[in-house]
Amino acid sequence: MAEQLEQSGNQSNxxxxxxxxxxxxxxxTSDSLPQIRDLVTHITHCVHFNDEVSGKIEMAVDEACAxxxxxxxxxxxxxxxxxxxxxxxxxxxxxxxxxxAHTDFPVDHKPRMExxxxxxxxxxxxxxxxxxxxxxxxxxxxxxVGHGNELLLVKxxx
Amino acid sequence: xxxxxxxxVTSPVGEQEVQVLRLEGYVDAHTFTEFEEELTKLxxxxxxxxxxxLEKLTYINSTGxxxxxxxxxxxxxxxxxxxIAKMSDKITxxxxxxxxSRLISTYPTEEEALQKFAQA
Numbered sequence: 001m002a003e004q005l006e007q008s009g010n011q012s013n014x015x016x017x018x019x020x021x022x023x024x025x026x027x028x029t030s031d032s033l034p035q036i037r038d039l040v041t042h043i044t045h046c047v048h049f050n051d052e053v054s055g056k057i058e059m060a061v062d063e064a065c066a067x068x069x070x071x072x073x074x075x076x077x078x079x080x081x082x083x084x085x086x087x088x089x090x091x092x093x094x095x096x097x098x099x100x101a102h103t104d105f106p107v108d109h110k111p112r113m114e115x116x117x118x119x120x121x122x123x124x125x126x127x128x129x130x131x132x133x134x135x136x137x138x139x140x141x142x143x144x145v146g147h148g149n150e151l152l153l154v155k156x157x158x
Numbered sequence: 159x160x161x162x163x164x165x166x167v168t169s170p171v172g173e174q175e176v177q178v179l180r181l182e183g184y185v186d187a188h189t190f191t192e193f194e195e196e197l198t199k200l201x202x203x204x205x206x207x208x209x210x211x212l213e214k215l216t217y218i219n220s221t222g223x224x225x226x227x228x229x230x231x232x233x234x235x236x237x238x239x240x241x242i243a244k245m246s247d248k249i250t251x252x253x254x255x256x257x258x259s260r261l262i263s264t265y266p267t268e269e270e271a272l273q274k275f276a277q278a
Contacts, residue, residue: 033187034188059220066186119227
């Protein structure tokens with residue numbers, strides 16, 4: 001199993017864990033999701049986000065990675081890898097999620113349902129994109145032919 | 159810890175029966191199907207009074223929450239209810255942020271949740 005976790009950075013600055021970086025590469029399968037969530041929780045605690053914000057970031061990343069497993073890699077056997085790169089800055093945490101899918105999955109342009117519409121509807125799915133966009137401060141996607149999707153999630157430190 | 163463990167017990171409340179599901183682990187894209195099958199099996203068997211004890215649930219994703227909402231609507235159509243007991247602070251935050259707490263009742267203990275059915 002291709003799997004890799006690295007952590008580096010100068011943690012002696014005034015801002016907590018400023019410049020710290022984390023990197024994780026896991027198979028693009030659903031059983032990798034707990035490992036991804038564990039790392040995100042570790043990172044958000046290192047950056048001193050409170051429990052509410054930590055929970056939001058964990059859920060946004062989990063939803064984004066589940067989308068890769070269920071959509072971007074849906075027709076690819078075996079599925080490729082998911083790479084998570086995180087970096088703490090003085091004012092924000094940036095998390096990039098990369099896949100090697102041959103499908104452009106533009107999370108930032110997909111229509112998403114508002115939560116009140118969802119609650120009053122009979123749908124069981126469709127809330128993931130709402131969560132990604134509403135729980136993070138900035139969401140940017142790009143697709144590079146030959147490389148795959150890269151989703152950048154940003155959360156500012158209050 | 160097991161990925162998702164679901165313990166099912168039946169609690170009599172007055173002349174009714176409440177199906178109590180105690181979840182341990184997490185509901186995500188990997189374990190969702192197990193959770194869905196358990197809830198679907200109960201509702202299709204005609205059980206419309208459901209109590210979910212989430213004390214040992216560490217995470218639930220949007221699809222799991224969507225299933226809760228769909229099941230809530232289903233049992234309400236049959237004059238039943240779906241309530242939640244002992245939800246962690248972390249899941250409570252998400253539940254509140256998404257507005258689910260406007261519809262689904264939550265209680266600090268199983269006993270208090272069961273009382274809800276006794277009063278119905």
